[in-house]
Amino acid sequence: MADAAPRLKSLVERMLGAPLPVRIRAWDGSQAGPPDAPAVVVRNRRALRRLLWKPGELGLARAWVAGDLDVDGDLYTVLDLLTGLVWERGEETPRGTLARARGLAAALRDPEVRGAVRELARLAGPPLPPAPPREEARRARGHLHTRRSDKRAISHHYDVGNDFYEIVLGPSMVYSCAYWPSPDATLEQAQHDKLELVCRKLDLKPGQRLLDVGCGWGSMAVHAAREHGVRVVGITLSQEQAAYARKRVADEGLTDRVEIRVQDYRDVVDGPYDAISSIGMAEHVGAARYLEYARTLYALLAPGGRLLNHQIARRPHRDEAAYRVDEFIDAYVFPDGELQPVGTTVTLLERAGFEVRDVESLREHYGLTLRRWVANLEAGWARAVRLTSPGRARVWRLYMAASALSFERNRIGVNQVLAVRTPDSGHSGLPLRTRTWN
Structure with a gap:
């Protein structure tokens, strides 16, 4: 009897204490849920076992990456409908939030939830834990954000292959929020405008x-040298990025003005620099190391020098001590990455000695950027899978689509913080009206 989908729908709703806003289509061909809604496709019983062994985002992520779970319909719509059931919405969590591992113990005190979990276990079949997909980051014991652990984390994320990133990012090869003159502009124009905004x-x-910290594939270094005549040192921990960036520099005829190094920011000793750009790199630094990061950059600047710190920020939590890194992102996308509220970033930069002169939010711009990257990936899906793996391509599709919604719904943001190593004279060198770059 094909009844897996109705049983699943009933069980999930009992555990979550809320109606399921999407259809379920199960491995036996059965369906249940709103007929006009997009469907979550449960391809096999292994998906249920993943959720039982790792309840929460990690179990869902493993099922998605392995192809045990899929979506029939618009991915953005499904993610939006499930927000608040699978991911927390602000400070609120639904009853029996099996979607959050930290809420499982409380959920299981509910007799109805315990009964639903037992029924789900029977439906899932033999209780053997499936192996995690091979795309999951291998975690080493020890302290976070050492030079070795940071290099390993960066390699996991950025050494996927330059050809893969060309599919996603397009010709600009800029992997950070673009700056859109209008929603219908091209991605290349918006990324050019972002680089120019930073330079101004x-x-x-x-x-x-100029020191470009986390230089990626060399886009900022090339733009600054070519368009503004500066001498640039770009640093990255990714060997693949460095090789790509050096070739771009050579192709542009800029080898006399641009040097690309595989180097940790903590090992740069050839200051002073007149300016430092850090675009989409500080998310990797970690809360425990952030003041060290800020002090290192401050020491590398000449008096009067400017820092442009472009960084994703999360919303503050009422209980900051209870904040946890997103399990899916940590396991599959940015191992050891940490987001802080923008107020924390500003405070730490000022503790390091900087004078913060301007903070500009580009939150809506990142939503537009991510949707273009998702469209690029979907258009080049077959090649992306050949270059990496089906699981890796699925990681990126989910990560970018979910991130787009998070920016659009104000769950996370991105900010450009302009700070100055103001000299003892107090003269910052900035104009009276600072927004003259707009």
Whole structure:
């Protein structure tokens, strides 16, 4: 009898204490749920075993990456409908939130939830834990954000393959929030405008020295040297990024002005620099190391030098001590990555000695950027799978689509913080009206 989907729907609703807003289509061909809604496809019983052994985001992530779970319909719509059931919405969590491992113990005190879990276990079949997909990051014991652990984490995320990133990012090869003049502009134009915005905020002049921390594939370094005549040192921990960036520099004829290094920011000792750009890198630093990061950059700047710190931020939590890193992101996307509220970032930069002069939110711009990256990936899906793996491509599709919604719904943001190593004279060098770069 094909009844897996109705049973699943009933069980999930009993555990969550809320109606399921999507259809379920199960491995036996059965369906249940709103007829006009997009469907979550449960391809096999293994998906249920993953959720039972790792209840929460990690179990869901493993089922998605392995192809045990899929979506029939618009992925953005499904993610939006499930927000608040699978992911927390602000500070609220539904009854019996099996979707959060930290709420499982409380949920299981509910007799109805315990009964539903037992029924789900019977439906899932033999209680053997499935192996995690091979795309999951291998975690080493020890302290976070050492030079070795940071290099390993960066390699997991960025050494997927330059050809894969070309599919997702397009010709600009800029992996950070673009700056859109309008929603119908091209991604390449918006990324050019972002790089130019950074250069104008830094007030780059010919002959100055720029340090680009986390230089990626060299886009900022090439733009600053070519368009503003500065000498640039770009640093990254990714060997693949560095090789790609060096080739771009050579192709542009800029080898006399741009040097690309595989180097940790903590090991840069050839200051002072007139300006520092850090675009989409500080998310990897970690809360425990952030003040060290800020002090290191401050020491590398000449008096009057400027820092442009472009960084994703999370919303503050009422109980900051209870904040946990997103399990899916930590296991499959950014191992050891940590987000902080923008207020924390500003405070730590000022504790390091900087004078923070401007904070600009680009939150809506990142939603537009991510949707373009998802469209690029979907358009080049077959090649992306060949270059990496089906699981890796699925990781990126889910990660970018979910992130787009998070920016659009104000669950996370992104900010450009302009800070100055103001000299003892107090003269910052900024104009009276600072937004002259707009």
